[in-house]
Amino acid sequence: MSVLSSTTEEAIALEEQYGAHNYHPLPVVLEKGRGVYVWDVEGKKYYDFLSAYSAVNQGHCHPKIISALTEQAHTLTLTSRAFYNDMLGKFEKYATETFHFDRLLPMNTGAEAVETALKICRKWAYEKKGIPENEAQVIVCENNFHGRTTTIISFSNDPVARENFGPYTQGFIKIPYDNLEALQEVLEADNNIAGFLVEPIQGEAGVYVPSDKYLKSAKTLCEEHNVLFIADEVQTGVARTGRLLATCGNCSCTDKHCSATPEVKPDILILGKALSGGAYPVSAVLADNPVMGVIRPGNHGSTFGGNPLAAAVGMAALQVVKDEKLAQNAYVLGEIFRNELEKFITSCALVKEVRGKGLLNAIVINDTEDSSTAWDICMALKENGLLAKPTHGNIIRFAPPLVITEKQLRDCISIITDTLRAFVQNTP
Numbered sequence: 001m002s003v004l005s006s007t008t009e010e011a012i013a014l015e016e017q018y019g020a021h022n023y024h025p026l027p028v029v030l031e032k033g034r035g036v037y038v039w040d041v042e043g044k045k046y047y048d049f050l051s052a053y054s055a056v057n058q059g060h061c062h063p064k065i066i067s068a069l070t071e072q073a074h075t076l077t078l079t080s081r082a083f084y085n086d087m088l089g090k091f092e093k094y095a096t097e098t099f100h101f102d103r104l105l106p107m108n109t110g111a112e113a114v115e116t117a118l119k120i121c122r123k124w125a126y127e128k129k130g131i132p133e134n135e136a137q138v139i140v141c142e143n144n145f146h147g148r149t150t151t152i153i154s155f156s157n158d159p160v161a162r163e164n165f166g167p168y169t170q171g172f173i174k175i176p177y178d179n180l181e182a183l184q185e186v187l188e189a190d191n192n193i194a195g196f197l198v199e200p201i202q203g204e205a206g207v208y209v210p211s212d213k214y215l216k217s218a219k220t221l222c223e224e225h226n227v228l229f230i231a232d233e234v235q236t237g238v239a240r241t242g243r244l245l246a247t248c249g250n251c252s253c254t255d256k257h258c259s260a261t262p263e264v265k266p267d268i269l270i271l272g273k274a275l276s277g278g279a280y281p282v283s284a285v286l287a288d289n290p291v292m293g294v295i296r297p298g299n300h301g302s303t304f305g306g307n308p309l310a311a312a313v314g315m316a317a318l319q320v321v322k323d324e325k326l327a328q329n330a331y332v333l334g335e336i337f338r339n340e341l342e343k344f345i346t347s348c349a350l351v352k353e354v355r356g357k358g359l360l361n362a363i364v365i366n367d368t369e370d371s372s373t374a375w376d377i378c379m380a381l382k383e384n385g386l387l388a389k390p391t392h393g394n395i396i397r398f399a400p401p402l403v404i405t406e407k408q409l410r411d412c413i414s415i416i417t418d419t420l421r422a423f424v425q426n427t428p
């Protein structure tokens with residue numbers, strides 16, 4: 001076997017033999033990416049309709065992000081926070097001005113940022129709200145996805161993610177998503193609630209978009225009970241849903257879709273994934289002084305968090321989102337995508353529903369959750385040059401890089417509808 005180039009079979013065989021089997025990937029081996037396209041080791045070109053779970057919103061290997069990465073990589077990569085570096089402050093200023101928060105705490109992965117937000121929330125609850133020691137509770141939603149750490153899976157209700165990883169972390173109350181009565185009930189019944197952790201759209205669960213007033217009303221309820229509203233925008237943030245943030249309270253973007261219908265400003269905002277455009281792990285927690293002020297030296301940290309390479313990449317990645325008006329593009333193209341697919345599914349019994357916001361969308365396949373239909377459709381899409389992955393059984397998420405053009409999107413709509421049509425014809 002050559003070490004320089006490998007076939008699909010060879011590459012998969014290596015992972016099968018030497019890797020832990022903690023994923024079940026589609027059998028495609030990618031070796032190159034540019035914009036909305038990726039290429040496999042045989043040179044076949046695909047549209048990427050997953051975007052690494054919305055980490056690659058700016059497109060693969062965006063030249064401005066890669067240039068910031070390589071330039072900084074030649075200059076200084078890591079100092080640890082034992083010393084200052086000349087990039088972190090610039091990134092913090094840029095990101096806090098972009099999202100309108102007083103302060104930012106830098107981490108690396110999404111799960112670490114969620115953990116950070118939970119720690120800040122608990123400390124705030126004891127030191128500012130006056131909850132008795134070790135009594136703080138955080139409300140979370142059923143079918144949430146916030147990452148893979150021991151604490152985070154403790155409040156997941158996905159049996160595959162949880163089973164045999166106990167004992168679990170205490171201090172979480174689970175309520176149904178998009179249910180204000182349930183939230184109000186818990187807030188009124190328990191004086192020890194510190195925070196409410198929520199995804200503005202539940203991505204991993206299958207792109208569940210809550211009802212229009214949900215986020216705003218939930219935030220109001222939290223305010224009435226002096227409870228922190230914590231938005232996990234790791235997947236929905238950074239222009240994915242057609243606005244800079246899905247919660248777009250008073251972010252600084254000038255897109256008319258944002259300013260026309262402001263949502264809420266979270267007390268704690270969690271970002272990751274596209275914060276780096278997929279070039280490097282960069283995540284962050286943002287909050288205003290009364291909340292972030294509870295964190296003092298020694299309370300929290302990370303060797304890599306806030307390193308100069310991450311800071312340079314993060315700044316470039318946000319700059320690209322602004323320069324190329326990616327929120328606006330996601331808004332406009334998202335409308336086209338859903339309209340076209342809605343037209344199509346009226347004549348296709350295989351698909352029950354299309355839903356989403358901006359360019360975070362999904363179709364629900366008309367079959368049981370444990371059927372292989374969604375997987376088989378994704379295999380057919382792959383053959384036809386488009387990569388997507390089922391999420392939760394019979395749901396397929398469609399989330400291309402936001403740099404996609406209308407012409408490319410319409411080409412992809414044709415691939416998707418032709419594939420579904422052929423799939424119906426070829427299935428007895």
Ligand SMILES: *Cc1c(COP(=O)(O)O)cnc(C)c1O
Pocket residue numbers: 053109110111112114145146147148199203204232233234235236272273
């Ligand atoms: C992906 C994701 C995370 C976890 O991010 P990692 O970088 O994989 O740790 C957390 N929350 C949401 C909503 C996500 O989509």
